[in-house]
Amino acid sequence: MYTPSQYLSLDESLLLWKGRLSWRQCIRTKAARLGIKSFERCEAETGYLLQYRLYTGKNTAMYPGPLHGFNDKTAKVVLQLMEGYLDTGHVLVMDNWYNQLLLTRYLKSRCTDVLGTISRRRKGIPHAIKDLNPKQLERGVSVGRHCGDIALVAWKDVKLVTVLSTYHQHEMVPGRRAGQAVLKPTVVQEYNRYMGGVDLKDQKLSMFLLERKRNRKWYMKVFKRLLNTSLLNAFIIYLRNPIYRMYSHRQFRLKVAEGLLSRYPRVSRCHPEYRINCNGLFFVWNRGITSLFIRKLIRGREFKKNRKQLRCVRCTALKKRVVVTVMCKLCQVPLCLGKCWEDYHTVENL
Incomplete structure (x- = not known):
């Protein structure tokens, strides 16, 4: 039904849930802050949801046994979400929770480029970047290291940011921050552009909440969230057709509801007399x-x-x-x- 573009965004999403649940998570950077976490892979530019995995606790095995030779749970989450999209030339954008050098090399061998931030405490990071002291660096300074197709760039802005890429070099491009012209690495500029696919999807769904706050059963709320996301996916497919761009998001949902009611009307129940x-x-x-x-x-x-x-x-x-x-x-x-x-x-x- 839908062929995504080259850039794919991988991140976690949080569904608001304040009831009792053993795997309820608290993520302060999300709008919900407290709820049910899910790992999602979306199209970076539109927020189209492609793959979904529900988090059910740290002791829950996402995949029994090693997956493609990886035993690390984080790597198995990434590989599970990328099933069916390897060897097709996509670019996977993810943050430092998922990125690691061994996983990046494997994805590059499967014709999948990687772009994203990475922690300097990860295994295999060169000492020239690992030993940097952010307090001693001036703003705008960048340090880059290369190994084959992988490039690591550390750039000092407000904080020290380390970005990994498999198709960039250590290049600087002009940009603007707080109305002032600055030079920033190309990898940072593209990461800021393509990382927010999952957050874009959550932002579009926040205006049409099918899942209400008073659901007493968590699985009913998850079901309604997936139903709501399927409506958003249908609207994105609708916008891909350049001939029928007539309805807004709200009007599209109303037309879907009217079409379902006309196709499946309420049947009056006949009881024996x-x-x-x-x-x-x-x-x-x-x-x-x-x-x-x-x-x-x-x-x-x-x-x-x-x-x-x-x-x-x-x-x-x-x-x-x-x-x-x-x-x-x-x-x-x-x-x-x-x-x-x-x-x-x-x-x-x-």
């Missing part, structure tokens, strides 16, 4: 008109006055003790709503 006898008066009975003959007993004087008659007549005949608060207006007999009511008015020999 019975000819009943109430004190010599014959009526055609079904569930639609049952309420016409129901009398609800009010708790109080009437309840105390008729307390000996509050046992269901049909259940009493079956040697069951069931106390009810309704009776037939015509028969003046307490009955359970449902089968007892139906049997009393239709069965000849009770």
Whole structure:
């Protein structure tokens, strides 16, 4: 149905959930801050959701055994999310939680470029970058190291940022920060452009929340989130067609709802009818008109006055003790709503 562009963004998303759940996470950089975490791979420019994995605790194995020779859980998350998209020339953009040098070399061998930040404490980082002291560096200074196709660039802005790329060199391009002209590395500029695919998807969904705050079951909220995301994906596919760009996001959702209602209208339920006898008066009975003959007993004087008659007549005949608060207006007999009511008015020999 949809072929994504070259740049793919991999990040975690947080679904707001304040109830009790053993794998509930707290991520202060997200809008929800507290909820159910999921690993997602989206198209970087549109936010189209391509792959989804729900986080269910650190002891939950995302994949039993090694995956492509990797036993690290983080690497297995990345490789699982990239299933079906390796060897196709995509560029995977991810942050320092996922990036590591061995994984980057493997993805590069599978015709998949990698772009993203990386922690200087990772294994294999050269000492020229690992031993940098941010306090001794002036703003705008950059240090680069290369090994084959992999380039590591450390750039001092407000903080020291280390970026990894498999298709860039140590090049500087003009940019602007706070209205002033600055020079920044090309890898930093492209990382800022293509990293926000998952956050873009969450931002678009925040205006149309199908998942409400009062869901008591977490899995129903996850289901509604996926349903909401599928509507967003359908809207992105709709925008790809240059002929039919007529509706906004809100109008598109209304048209989808109208189309579903016209295609699957509500069918009136037909119930079997019975000819009943109430004190010599014959009526055609079904569930639609049952309420016409129901009398609800009010708790109080009437309840105390008729307390000996509050046992269901049909259940009493079956040697069951069931106390009810309704009776037939015509028969003046307490009955359970449902089968007892139906049997009393239709069965000849009770």
